[in-house]
Structure formats: structure tokens, C-alpha cells
Amino acid sequence: MKAIKEKHPLLMRWTHWVNFPILTIMIWSGLLIYWASDTYTFSIFGVTFFRFFPQWFYDALHIPRRLAEGMAFHFLFMWFFALNGFLYVSYTIISGQWRELLPNRHSFKEAWQVLLHDLHLRKMAPPQNKYNAAQRIAYTAIIIMGFGSLITGLAIYKPVQFNYLTWLCGGYHLARIWHFALTIGYVLFFVVHVVQVVLAGWNNFRSVISGFEVIDETPQPVIQIKNDESNEKAE
Amino acid sequence: MMKVTKKLSKIFKKRVAKKELTVEQTISRRNFISFGSFAVLAGAAWGGWRWLYKSPVEPNGITGQAHLPLRAVLNTNEKLVRGLYSNNNLVKTYPKEMAAKVVRHNSDIGSAGLVDVDAWKLTVKKSNGEVLNIGIDEIRRLPKTEIVYDFKCVEGWDQISHWGGVKFSDFMAHFKLDAETALEYVGMETPDKQYYVGIDMPSAMHPQTLLAYEVNEKPLPPKHGAPLRLIIPVKYGIKNLKRIGSVNFSNTRPRDYWAEQGYDYYAGL
Numbered sequence: 001m002k003a004i005k006e007k008h009p010l011l012m013r014w015t016h017w018v019n020f021p022i023l024t025i026m027i028w029s030g031l032l033i034y035w036a037s038d039t040y041t042f043s044i045f046g047v048t049f050f051r052f053f054p055q056w057f058y059d060a061l062h063i064p065r066r067l068a069e070g071m072a073f074h075f076l077f078m079w080f081f082a083l084n085g086f087l088y089v090s091y092t093i094i095s096g097q098w099r100e101l102l103p104n105r106h107s108f109k110e111a112w113q114v115l116l117h118d119l120h121l122r123k124m125a126p127p128q129n130k131y132n133a134a135q136r137i138a139y140t141a142i143i144i145m146g147f148g149s150l151i152t153g154l155a156i157y158k159p160v161q162f163n164y165l166t167w168l169c170g171g172y173h174l175a176r177i178w179h180f181a182l183t184i185g186y187v188l189f190f191v192v193h194v195v196q197v198v199l200a201g202w203n204n205f206r207s208v209i210s211g212f213e214v215i216d217e218t219p220q221p222v223i224q225i226k227n228d229e230s231n232e233k234a235e
Numbered sequence: 236m237m238k239v240t241k242k243l244s245k246i247f248k249k250r251v252a253k254k255e256l257t258v259e260q261t262i263s264r265r266n267f268i269s270f271g272s273f274a275v276l277a278g279a280a281w282g283g284w285r286w287l288y289k290s291p292v293e294p295n296g297i298t299g300q301a302h303l304p305l306r307a308v309l310n311t312n313e314k315l316v317r318g319l320y321s322n323n324n325l326v327k328t329y330p331k332e333m334a335a336k337v338v339r340h341n342s343d344i345g346s347a348g349l350v351d352v353d354a355w356k357l358t359v360k361k362s363n364g365e366v367l368n369i370g371i372d373e374i375r376r377l378p379k380t381e382i383v384y385d386f387k388c389v390e391g392w393d394q395i396s397h398w399g400g401v402k403f404s405d406f407m408a409h410f411k412l413d414a415e416t417a418l419e420y421v422g423m424e425t426p427d428k429q430y431y432v433g434i435d436m437p438s439a440m441h442p443q444t445l446l447a448y449e450v451n452e453k454p455l456p457p458k459h460g461a462p463l464r465l466i467i468p469v470k471y472g473i474k475n476l477k478r479i480g481s482v483n484f485s486n487t488r489p490r491d492y493w494a495e496q497g498y499d500y501y502a503g504l
Contacts (some may be wrong), residue, residue, distance in 0.1 A: 025284075069301075071389075071499065072306070161316065161320060180270060210269035212262075
């Protein structure tokens, strides 16, 4: 028999979806800014594998020569990004939802089992409540990353007035690199996240819009027959 | 209007109370409400974005070329940041050895070609209409201050560089420009008036703001703004005007080259 199981509270669903367009605009306007001094590359042992970003990429997204516009958009939407993050984190703390979110002492071992399961190398996934161990780690990490973007962002935005933040980030130059690296992190997270959501299916996806999952609850018989024989068989 | 809403809510309550919904009904009802609000909100968000993206651009003036709502936000951000601003917040300084030997230079607007240093005079327009013409030797005789700091360009690059000159605040005190420091803005322009900046007085009077005549302990070369340039560590490079020709003071924003082209007027760090 079908039953409703509550999963995501309203505020968590809203902040989740509101974050999507905000972060998209922040990344886009961030690209408009980054283009003006696009010095970062991905190199190992002096061999450059990738340059951020190739010309075709800029051209496809109409990025070049829009620094002033990028800054103006970035410094508006930074407020929404911070406010939305503040709402989510405050709610998670006050409501007690953090218990479902933060990794616990089993999470790191279990996350490995989840990974093996997802890669079809292990049959059974470890038991889970709202989030499995890998989700706990990933979703907590993304919140910390968001906080990191805020701090590194402020460190670049006003490096003299917020000089303690700039110091905390290892200086202005490094703060800009962190700020960029975190953004690349979001994009990678997004790719994995979307693949996982598609694989997890409709019930899971709906729960982030409607708040609940539909589960199949087999009703317990009113009279439980205690039978030694049947217990033995069940074993 | 109130009556209608009350009636409606009564009817609604009655209906809900009338019959308990089956699980299936609850599911489809909640889905309908959630997906419905999701669609409405997504539509509103998209509409809001299109409105902002296509919002009118401000008319050309002291600031220009930015979308009107975005310019309003830049100006609001400026107010908030100026509330936090303090002349006790200093830019980080470095040992001399860390300064770049080859100092980056980005633009020649207003400072292209050579300048006759001996004939050059700094024109200071006082608020009473009086004009001072000051030669470079007179400025060099004032107490010298050096700074090695991380110069920051609005484009995103930064470079540790070493500058020497007179503190702007010392300069103001020496030439008895006290009445001028009470005004809100300083304007500076190149001799050919091709490049110009406006700076709020607190930033100009910051203890690390210099009228610089040396880089790496040598007189400024032409490309770095010989004979005198502004070094203002609490601003992006765009405000660090090279080859200063004239200085003026006002209570309104002086014209500013990049603010006219969509950039934030304040451009503070």
C-alpha cells in the first residue's frame, strides 16, 4: 500500500531551487570578470593540459569584453547568494536537519561502500535515512564550499577593508585562485549531481519539489502469529 | 474583498473537512500545488531576469553605460562599503626584495609619448579660484614616503611593486589646502585631459596614498606616468592616474574615465 513519507522541508526545497539560477548567474558573471585576466591553466609537472578557457568557449558564450557588466551583475547577485545560503544554513541548524546532513563517524567508511555500489562493484548499499553517507559528505562539502566562495569573494572584493579575510585566504593573489577553483568545483559537483538525480529516478526528484516520497508500506497483520515452526522456515 | 476571501476559505475548509482524502488524492493534490508553484516561481524568476537583462542603460553623465538598476546597486554597495571604510585599514606591505623588477603597465591613455619634465607643472585649482602651479622639484623636496604593496588591476591581475613619492595628505598640508580637504572629492586629469579620475576625499587622504615620482627607487619612466602619478592602494589601478596635469576639488563627483564606461565609480578596495 502506498504511503507518504516526508523528506525535504519547504525551506530546504526553496533554497535549493533558488540557488540554481543565482549560482548560474554568479558563474556567468564571474566568467565575464575572469576573461579580463584569464591566466589560469591546469598543469602537472610543467605540462599544460588545459587552459581556462579556450577561445571557442568564450565565443560560444559571448564572454569577451564585458568586464564592467560582469562586475555589476556579480555585485548584485552576491547578495542573493549570501542571503539564500544564510537562510539554508540557519534553517538547517535551527530545525535540527543538520543531523541528517552532517557526516557522522560511519560516513566515511560507508561512503566508500556507496561508491562501490554505485559503480556496480558491490551488491548492497549501506542502510540510509534521508541521505546516504556519500550524500552527507558531498552536500556538507558543497555548503562549506559556498561559505568558501563568500569568504574568498569578500577577500577579493575589498582586500584592504577586509584585510583579515584576505590574510586568511593566503593573500589577494591566492584568494582569487581559491575563488576560481571553488567555481570549477561547483561545475564538477553539478555534473555528478545531475547524473545521480537522473539515476535515482522520479520519486527522489519529486521529493525536492513536493517534499515527500511515496513508499510502499506493507501493512502489518493485526494479529501476529507466533509460530516456532514458521520462524525456523524463515531462517 | 475580505468577505470574499473569508467565504472562499470557509468553503475550502468545509470541503477538506467533509471527506478525508485517500493517499492517492493527497499525493496528486500536493504534487499539483508544489509543481504549480514551482512553475509559477520559475516563470517569475525568468521574467525578472529578462527584465533586468533588458533594463534601460543609464544616460551618459558622470557615470554611464551601466543598466540603471545595476548602477543603483553599485552606488548602494558603495554607501555600505564607505560605512566600513577606515583610514586605519592599511594595505599589506612587503619587503623591497619582493617588488617586481619589470613593472606591468596596461594603458597609455593620457600619458602616451614623452613629457618635458622641466616644463611640466602640476596645476592645483583651489576652491577659492586661486591656481597653484607646482614644479616637480618642489614636490621632491617634500618628505618622501615609500611603499611596496600589491597593486591590483580591475582586470584581476596583481603585482607587488615599489613606489616612492609624497603622501597626498602631506602634500595637502604643505600647500595649506585645508579648506579643500573638507570637500568630498578630488579630481585629477592628465595634461591632455584624455584620462581623468574622481576620488572620494577619505581615500585620497588615506595614509598610503602617494603622489609618486619614483618606481623601484628611480624616477618614473614615461610609461609609468612621468613625472608624477597617483598611487592609491585603496583603489583599483584604473584610479591610479599617470602623468597628473591638474588637481581639482568639489563636493560632487568629478568626471571619471572608466565610470563613464560602465565601471563602478568608487572602485575601492
